Amino acid sequence: xxxxxxxxxxxxxxxxxxxxxxxxxxxxxxxxxxxxxxxxxxxxxxxxxxxxxxxxxxxxxxxxxxxxxxxxxxxxxxxxxxxxxxxxxxxxxxxxxxxxxxxxxxx
Amino acid sequence: xxxxxxxxxxxxxxxxxxxxxxxxxxxxxxxxxxxxxxxxxxxxxxxxxxxxxxxxxxxxxxxxxxxxxxxxxxxxxxxxxxxxxxxxxxxxxxxxxxxxxxxxxxxxxxxxxxxxxxxxxxxxxxxxxxxxxxxxxxxxxxxxxxxxxxxxxxxxxxxxxxxxxxxxxxxxxxxxxxxxxxxxxxxxxxxxxxxxxxxxxxxxxxxxxxxxxxxxxxxxxxxxxxxxxxxxxxxxxxxxxxxxxxxxxxxxxxxxxxxxxxxxxxxxxxxxxxxxxxxxxxxxxxxxxxxxxxxxxxxxxxxxxxxxxxxxxxxxxxxxxxxxxxxxxxxxxxxxxxxxxxxxxxxxxxxxxxxxxxxxxxxxxxxxxxxxxxxxxxxxxxxxxxxxxxxxxxxxxxxxxxxxxxxxxxxxxxxxxxxxxxxxxxxxxxxxxxxxxxxxxxxxxxxxxxxxxxxxxxxxxxxxxxxxxxxxxxxxxxxxxxxxxxxxxxxxxxxxxxxxxxxxxxxxxxxxxxxxxxxxxxxxxxxxxxxxxxxxxxxxxxxxxxxxxxxx
Numbered sequence: 001x002x003x004x005x006x007x008x009x010x011x012x013x014x015x016x017x018x019x020x021x022x023x024x025x026x027x028x029x030x031x032x033x034x035x036x037x038x039x040x041x042x043x044x045x046x047x048x049x050x051x052x053x054x055x056x057x058x059x060x061x062x063x064x065x066x067x068x069x070x071x072x073x074x075x076x077x078x079x080x081x082x083x084x085x086x087x088x089x090x091x092x093x094x095x096x097x098x099x100x101x102x103x104x105x106x107x
Numbered sequence: 108x109x110x111x112x113x114x115x116x117x118x119x120x121x122x123x124x125x126x127x128x129x130x131x132x133x134x135x136x137x138x139x140x141x142x143x144x145x146x147x148x149x150x151x152x153x154x155x156x157x158x159x160x161x162x163x164x165x166x167x168x169x170x171x172x173x174x175x176x177x178x179x180x181x182x183x184x185x186x187x188x189x190x191x192x193x194x195x196x197x198x199x200x201x202x203x204x205x206x207x208x209x210x211x212x213x214x215x216x217x218x219x220x221x222x223x224x225x226x227x228x229x230x231x232x233x234x235x236x237x238x239x240x241x242x243x244x245x246x247x248x249x250x251x252x253x254x255x256x257x258x259x260x261x262x263x264x265x266x267x268x269x270x271x272x273x274x275x276x277x278x279x280x281x282x283x284x285x286x287x288x289x290x291x292x293x294x295x296x297x298x299x300x301x302x303x304x305x306x307x308x309x310x311x312x313x314x315x316x317x318x319x320x321x322x323x324x325x326x327x328x329x330x331x332x333x334x335x336x337x338x339x340x341x342x343x344x345x346x347x348x349x350x351x352x353x354x355x356x357x358x359x360x361x362x363x364x365x366x367x368x369x370x371x372x373x374x375x376x377x378x379x380x381x382x383x384x385x386x387x388x389x390x391x392x393x394x395x396x397x398x399x400x401x402x403x404x405x406x407x408x409x410x411x412x413x414x415x416x417x418x419x420x421x422x423x424x425x426x427x428x429x430x431x432x433x434x435x436x437x438x439x440x441x442x443x444x445x446x447x448x449x450x451x452x453x454x455x456x457x458x459x460x461x462x463x464x465x466x467x468x469x470x471x472x473x474x475x476x477x478x479x480x481x482x483x484x485x486x487x488x489x490x491x492x493x494x495x496x497x498x499x500x501x502x503x504x505x506x507x508x509x510x511x512x513x514x515x516x517x518x519x520x521x522x523x524x525x526x527x528x529x530x531x532x533x534x535x536x537x538x539x540x541x542x543x544x545x546x547x548x549x550x551x552x553x554x555x556x557x558x559x560x561x562x563x564x565x566x567x568x569x570x571x572x573x574x575x576x577x578x579x580x581x582x583x584x585x586x587x588x589x590x591x592x593x594x595x596x597x598x599x600x601x602x603x604x605x606x607x608x609x610x611x612x613x614x615x616x617x618x619x620x621x622x623x624x625x626x627x628x629x630x631x632x633x634x635x636x637x638x639x640x641x642x643x644x645x646x647x648x649x650x651x652x653x654x655x656x657x658x659x
Binding site for chain 1: 182183185186189192193195196199200201204220320338339340341344350353354357361380381384385387388391392395398399619620623624626627629630631633634635636637
């Protein structure tokens, strides 16, 4: 059996807590990633390929181009904070629970 | 700039070097283990590490280059600046935690647990050294231009001397302080850089009675008849080719950050996954703040200094920031900004030096060249120290040769290579069960070779039209034209290619070890190893009988 570790992961891997941790991790990561790709993609895509349209359209005193700029600047911070808080509050306790199931293998 | 202001610039900078040297000598440990020398034993908190990450990442090119670019090209250049920020999300969401949980000292550690160790160490070592060396060269060559501007040293010999001096200071930092000293220099630099930018940004706004529209109007007015274009997209990326080139660059920036070895290594300087996440989040906040400051400074320089004066100065766009500081606060402010710019180079290069030394000593020397011997910790650290000296001297030599060249493409190259050679393998190792050693090798070497080859045959290196104003081509090599790749940035081709190579070659091969270890790795990547468990079996490398005996 190939493994770099001196402990057995089987019990941890098959526990329901691990399944929950895995699916929650996947859900938060993918949704934040999708949000970021959508916003950054729109920003870069329109700035480069629809520059006149976003420069001319206005929302109040701001052009859509600058509105997108501000959004794209702030989004990474918002996403980072959301991910950090969610990880600390929800994922970390689950991870701690699963880690306790990692047992030393008999030599 | 007169003689006095050069002297003042030098004195302020010397004060910074002296302070940091004292700190580095105080924290440096003479007999350090690998853990201590390469990762400060994981002893930094997430917040401190976040500052150090920002200090490691924000180079002089970012500070001086982007301020100047925004001053001249406004909106489009800020679009480019945001590229440096978004890459951090990939680092935070996909890489930071798993890397911290499964690796120990270098990027290769996290890859080699699943894959066949020897060829992967070599591949990861080669690409780490390539990326860090391109990055190092860009910083050192940039230092030459900075010297010309800030210390008013026009002669080439004088500039070479200063490059050598800067390089030697850095070598001393790393030799004496190891990762602990390097980290503290980076934290200090990040604080200095951000607070200087903050002061300048507020100062700029106060000139326009804290009114942003007021500043924007002034910027448009001083830019002349085409001034309005400054605040709209399309000034730089106006043709089909420049647009595609920008998309290619944006891709490399977004995926390159999480593949830069000196950034990845900083995730080992914290104790656990929670702090690794925290440090990436702090870095994102700080770099976002920096982007906003740079936007204000750039537009401030456009309105207060004006584009003609910026373009007319010795080092062109790069001088926008320093000129703005001089207009606002006179000699003293200029001296502080110059010192900060130098501190920026120092901190970045120190980070690069220790990363490449760690990769050489740990990945190549300990795990490949001397894999059949029991190599002591002390011996690896000794080799790493020699590697610091050798790579540092190589960087000084390269910086002297490349001084005065257009070096922006070197940074772009470093990002493109990191995004093509490192990131696909890193992601596939962490997330794809079917990944094999053959796939990883094809992906790494394919990404490395394709990105380097494409850039050699790109217009960045040869064949750009000659600018009538300067009589020179914007390419690195003058007078010849051997380019056939139309874009400056290879990312849009080489990144998908590296992913495709990795996936196809994996599907065509079998790797039982990789498949089995993936199960363990996935659990440990998510939850971390239990305390008191070594991250990997110490001793002879994978494939040796001892490991199987241990694993039974």
